[in-house]
Amino acid sequence: MPEGHTLHRLAHELTDAFAGRRVRVGSPQGRFADSAALLDGQVLVGAEAWGKKLYVEFHGDRFVYVHLGLIGGLDVHRDVDEVPAPVGQVRLRITTPTAYADLRGATACELVTPEQRDAAIARMGPDPLRPESDPNRAWDRIRRSRLPIGRLLMDQGVLAGVGNVYRAELLFRHRMHPLRPGNTLRVGQWRAMWEDLVELMHEGVRTGRIDTVRPEHTPEAMGRGARIDDHGGEVYVYRRTGQPCHVCGRPVRTAVLDARNLFWCSRCQPTFRSRAVS
DNA sequence: CTCACATGTTAAG
DNA sequence: TTAACCTGTGAGC
Secondary structure: OOOHHHHHHHHHHHHHHHOOEEOEEEOOOOOOHHHHHHHOOOEEEEEEEEOOEEEEEEOOOEEEEEEOOOOOEEEEEOOOOOOOOOOOOOOEEEEEOOEEEEEEOOOEEEEEOHHHHHHHHHHOOOOOOOOOOOHHHHHHHHOOOOOEHHHHOOOOOOOOOOOHHHHHHHHHHOOOOOOOEHHHOOHHHHHHHHHHHHHHHHHHHHHOOOOOOOHHHOOOOOOOOOOOOOOOOOOOOOOOEOOEOOOOOOEEEEEEEOOEEEEEOOOOOOOOOOOOOO
């Protein structure tokens, strides 16, 4: 779940549920207990996401930095009659009489200063979900790098918020092999990819899913009539190893790059200058 | 039921 | 490079 769209969605949910309200803050599991005690009873100002990082602001310039990592989750419940007892290992719980939010399994949950928050944001590449983001900052890195585009897209210092699903799907939609060196891209290709990301990720925030298959490529439209595997959305190649490409029918390929799985179609995303593995 | 693996990152070795 | 984080899901028995 947690690519950038998830965090932006959660920021909206937290803001809707708690912004401007005095809240109770606790750490049933205990690991955030000291910080929670400092925040308990304070007004929650709002929540904002930058890439995959989430910042929950409390009165007095206090920020809780949350990173869900691979397995973390944050559930927000509004308009409840009663706040239930926590279930499982709840690192952070925020409550009002009619709403509660539970954080579990996160990589990071820390109280940070505005300076620490600003510094972290400054190290991040542009986030397609933030309107002020400048795609040229990412392009300056990509165009000068011989590293594979598949690696650059996942580097949060180059681009903030893209994870393995958006990476795989973006590269497919732009017919680009994941191992193609960044410095072989043309600026027009990058601009098209950025525009696409902005659109796809905003849709992801709206729907809470990652859907990337164009209507003309759905199995029904292609006359295949098969079901689509559901990985929380409708996708071209992500986790579809060995299954037929929705466009050309060839089996989807996979490889490991930087300890993460790549997925691509060797016909739709051809190799580039024979450097890459086909 | 148990097991492997996952949309991520950091720190230890 | 590997383990750790610590949860959820799906496959296999």
